[in-house]
Amino acid sequence: MKPILTALILIFVYLQYRLWIGDGSMAALVRLEAEIEQQSAENYRLQERNRLLTAEVIALKNNVDAIEERARADLGMIKKGETFFMVLQTPPAKKSHTPL
DSSP: OOOHHHHHHHHHHHHHHHHHHHOOOOHHHHHHHHHHHHHHHHHHHHHHHHHHHHHHHHHHOOOOOHHHHHHHHHHEEEEOOOOOOOOOOOOOOOOOOOOO
């Protein structure tokens, strides 16, 4: 009877080890679920970026005003006959601390 009981205990310990620590364990499952959640968030962010880029491409293909706006914003282009003014802001003066 003792050898059977010992064998059953060893099998039970082995199965518990695999359940909690080994390959396909509960810890691995939790880790994989966290990775899936992180990847889903990244996929959503990329899908939103792709949606915005698609809308921008459609606007650039169909709208001359969008092309002009992009040229002004990204390339700094101006139309013939326009005058360009650049307004520079001075950095705020640093406050000096006087000891008490």
